[in-house]
Amino acid sequence: MAVELLRIGELATAAGVSPRTVDFYTRLGILTPAERTRGGFRMYDRRAVARIAAVRRLEQCGIGLGVIAASLQAGETSxxxxxxxxxxxxxxxxxxxxxxxxxxxxxxxxxxxxxxxxxxxxxxxxxxxx
Structure with a gap:
């Protein structure tokens, strides 16, 4: 069964954010595209919707995007x-x-x-x- 991939606009709509937010999260390393099309467009899997929701929740708790991005990029932590x-x-x-x-x-x-x-x-x- 093929995994459903979303374009930036589709992901933004599903997550309730703007496409600019998706771009910004991607530049920070918070989101990673699942693949790129032959035309170079970024495609995201559905788990990105949950990740965006989680990031928004963490922001509401006062955790900055820099800390979130660094945590996601850090080595293994138990x-x-x-x-x-x-x-x-x-x-x-x-x-x-x-x-x-x-x-x-x-x-x-x-x-x-x-x-x-x-x-x-x-x-x-x-x-x-x-």
């Missing part, structure tokens, strides 16, 4: 190793909380809520991009 580090850090936070200073505690709660949101987003992306 989510399991990162999760183990988060678990260790969580244990350290649990043993130190509360600080006794209400203002500091409120700031810590704000940071923890933000990190919870990012971890939830990462879990959702694992389901979408896998």
């Amino acid at each position: 989510p399991t190793a990162v999760l183990a580090g988060i678990a260790r850090d969580t244990e350290a936070l649990e043993s130190a909380a509360p600080t006794g200073d209400p203002a500091t505690d409120r700031l810590i709660v704000a940071v923890l809520e933000r990190s919870h949101h990012l971890i939830t987003t990462a879990a959702e992306l694992m389901g979408v991009l896998s």
Whole structure:
């Protein structure tokens, strides 16, 4: 069965972005064309729609395109190793909380809520991009 490939305009429409956004993401290395036509036109597979949605979600979480592009181009990184580090850090936070200073505690709660949101987003992306 042949894989359905999309032209830039089709991808942009399916993802709800402009063709310029697709071009920009491609130049940054966030998107990679699946192939080129004989005329040199870039063709993308349907997974690019999910990747664009994921990138947009990460941007909404405050993660810049430069960081996203660098992460996608980085060498192998194990989510399991990162999760183990988060678990260790969580244990350290649990043993130190509360600080006794209400203002500091409120700031810590704000940071923890933000990190919870990012971890939830990462879990959702694992389901979408896998």
